[in-house]
Amino acid sequence: MTISTTEKIGQAVIVFLLLLLCVSVIYPFLYMLAISLNDGADAAKGGVYLWPRQFTWINYEIVLGNEVIRHSYLITIARTIVGTFLGLLVTLAAAFGLSYRMLPLRKAILTYVLITMLFNGGLVPYYIQLYNLGLVNTFWVYIIPNMFSVWNMFVMLKFIQGIPDAVVESAELDGANPVRILFQIIVPLSKPMLAALGLFTAVFHWNDWFAGAFYVTDQSLIPVQTFLQQMLNASDLSVIFGSNTNQEALARGAQAKNVTLMSIKMAVVMVSALPILCVYPFLQKYFVKGVLIGSVKG
Amino acid sequence: MGRLIKYRWQYLLILPAVVLLFLFNYIPMAGIQIAFRDFRIGQSIWTSPWVGFENFSFLHDDQFWIIVRNTLYISVLKFIFGFPAPILLALMINELRHSGFKRFVQSVSYLPHFFSWIVVAYILQSFLTLDGGLVNDLIVKMGGEPIFFLGSEEWFRPMVVSSALWKEVGWNSILYLAAITTIDPQLYEAARVEGAGKLAQIRHITIPGIMPTITIVLILNIPSLIAAGMDQIYPLMNPANMQVADVLDTYVLRSGLQQGYFGMATAVGLISSVIALLLVVMTNQLSRKLTGEGLW
Numbered sequence: 001m002t003i004s005t006t007e008k009i010g011q012a013v014i015v016f017l018l019l020l021l022c023v024s025v026i027y028p029f030l031y032m033l034a035i036s037l038n039d040g041a042d043a044a045k046g047g048v049y050l051w052p053r054q055f056t057w058i059n060y061e062i063v064l065g066n067e068v069i070r071h072s073y074l075i076t077i078a079r080t081i082v083g084t085f086l087g088l089l090v091t092l093a094a095a096f097g098l099s100y101r102m103l104p105l106r107k108a109i110l111t112y113v114l115i116t117m118l119f120n121g122g123l124v125p126y127y128i129q130l131y132n133l134g135l136v137n138t139f140w141v142y143i144i145p146n147m148f149s150v151w152n153m154f155v156m157l158k159f160i161q162g163i164p165d166a167v168v169e170s171a172e173l174d175g176a177n178p179v180r181i182l183f184q185i186i187v188p189l190s191k192p193m194l195a196a197l198g199l200f201t202a203v204f205h206w207n208d209w210f211a212g213a214f215y216v217t218d219q220s221l222i223p224v225q226t227f228l229q230q231m232l233n234a235s236d237l238s239v240i241f242g243s244n245t246n247q248e249a250l251a252r253g254a255q256a257k258n259v260t261l262m263s264i265k266m267a268v269v270m271v272s273a274l275p276i277l278c279v280y281p282f283l284q285k286y287f288v289k290g291v292l293i294g295s296v297k298g
Numbered sequence: 299m300g301r302l303i304k305y306r307w308q309y310l311l312i313l314p315a316v317v318l319l320f321l322f323n324y325i326p327m328a329g330i331q332i333a334f335r336d337f338r339i340g341q342s343i344w345t346s347p348w349v350g351f352e353n354f355s356f357l358h359d360d361q362f363w364i365i366v367r368n369t370l371y372i373s374v375l376k377f378i379f380g381f382p383a384p385i386l387l388a389l390m391i392n393e394l395r396h397s398g399f400k401r402f403v404q405s406v407s408y409l410p411h412f413f414s415w416i417v418v419a420y421i422l423q424s425f426l427t428l429d430g431g432l433v434n435d436l437i438v439k440m441g442g443e444p445i446f447f448l449g450s451e452e453w454f455r456p457m458v459v460s461s462a463l464w465k466e467v468g469w470n471s472i473l474y475l476a477a478i479t480t481i482d483p484q485l486y487e488a489a490r491v492e493g494a495g496k497l498a499q500i501r502h503i504t505i506p507g508i509m510p511t512i513t514i515v516l517i518l519n520i521p522s523l524i525a526a527g528m529d530q531i532y533p534l535m536n537p538a539n540m541q542v543a544d545v546l547d548t549y550v551l552r553s554g555l556q557q558g559y560f561g562m563a564t565a566v567g568l569i570s571s572v573i574a575l576l577l578v579v580m581t582n583q584l585s586r587k588l589t590g591e592g593l594w
Contacts, residue, residue, distance in 0.1 A: 021403070
């Protein structure tokens with residue numbers, strides 16, 4: 001079979017366009033990295049595109065020496081771990097319970113769950129409820145309202161229904177109660193699905209800035225993303241310098257004088273983005289699997 | 299009763315989810331009555347005085363209609379660009395012959411999905427800032443005047459639409475790519491024997507093959523026509539672009555959570571919830587007609 005010239009041109013155009021897309025994704029991170037590793041005042045003159053012109057670690061020293069940032073990092077890590085674990089646990093338990101087709105009231109419960117996908121009270125009644133429950137301004141406002149995900153529940157339900165009934169029945173004959181069956185049989189069989197949904201839940205917790213910005217006023221409870229959001233429109237460096245513990249870095253006056261808001265911002269955003277950039281290549285296939293588990297109509 | 303006891307463990311497993319939905323979904327639904335009451339924080343939503351439609355007076359406010367227009371403008375633009383783009387991308391990726399490069403393009407294009415909108419806002423800021431930002435740097439070098447993109451009304455919509463496209467196009471192409479792999483390769487073989495070129499194959503085999511997926515995605519996207527994407531817009535909004543950037547969700551956020559007009563903000567939220575519900579119901583009808591199957 002011969003390939004015609006037009007097809008070769010077509011192929012070349014496609015490769016070119018897709019390369020362009022890849023560059024548009026990767027380049028912003030290289031650019032921000034270069035700015036964050038460059039002397040601030042110098043970068044503001046422009047012209048730093050790919051490589052730092054006046055290399056310095058000062059931006060990172062200041063950022064990593066900041067008590068508020070370090071603390072917000074701990075909050076993000078804590079809520080990601082606790083939130084993902086409890087989120088999977090509560091949602092999986094419900095999905096498993098509802099996977100018993102003979103369960104009395106099953107239809108009614110499923111309808112009760114589905115209605116929440118169609119209609120909601122809106123932001124203000126939700127906030128008032130958080131307030132009335134005493135969750136506002138606590139760490140648990142990140143966790144408890146997000147413990148059950150309707151969407152994930154339906155994905156899990158479909159997955160569990162794919163497990164042969166015989167597996168569960170034989171365990172029942174051995175006298176195991178459903179809670180034991182859940183942990184000893186369903187969980188091991190659902191590992192790939194749990195990995196995929198767990199990753200999505202973790203990404204949600206890692207990236208959520210909204211709860212920290214509106215349901216929490218105590219600065220010691222904000223996660224990294226909310227810190228970034230507050231800093232996005234900051235007009236000076238007081239956010240950063242106000243609570244700095246790395247006096248050594250600040251003392252090097254000559255260098256610190258050249259630190260600009262933009263160079264610090266780029267260092268902060270790189271610090272928040274690096275973990276995702278680092279784990280992404282290894283976990284990517286689980287994410288893709290996750291989308292497909294959820295989407296296959298069946 | 300005996301059956302309920304027989305299934306006690308199952309109910310125990312479901313109970314936390316039922317309680318959570320009650321606390322965080324159903325009670326807020328009952329809280330909608332705040333839209334018709336004079337509510338202050340700390341009071342009960344059940345006992346504050348009724349005020350009828352007083353909280354709906356924003357309907358006579360021109361500013362509200364500007365916000366409605368902004369919301370529809372942004373969500374419709376996002377739909378027009380955001381809906382076909384992943385299909386095109388999937389078709390292009392599918393044409394790649396080198397499987398290593400294909401995997402690379404896929405991995406890279408999915409990546410932005412995993413960053414928050416805050417990170418996206420930082421990227422925009424770093425490129426578009428007036429002090430040393432790449433774009434203005436290049437504009438000046440080519441002899442132009444620097445543009446204050448971040449505080450400009452005319453650049454706000456292009457900025458929002460293109461960054462949304464950048465963030466989600468790859469991720470949204472996954473479903474189409476999966477659908478393409480289920481097409482029978484013999485169909486292409488037969489078409490080649492018949493002398494059909496690449497474009498003819500795409501038009502007559504690939505696109506019909508992924509049509510069911512296209513329909514489902516289209517249907518699922520219709521309800522989002524009332525949501526402009528607060529997560530994305532809020533970080534980019536500032537006093538300079540407010541007149542085009544303010545959408546229903548940011549309005550609710552500002553008037554309710556920040557300024558304490560709970561009644562009015564709930565009323566605005568109620569209107570957008572009702573429109574969203576209507577869109578979902580209409581979508582379901584449409585889906586029944588098109589695919590013979592409803593969403594529920």
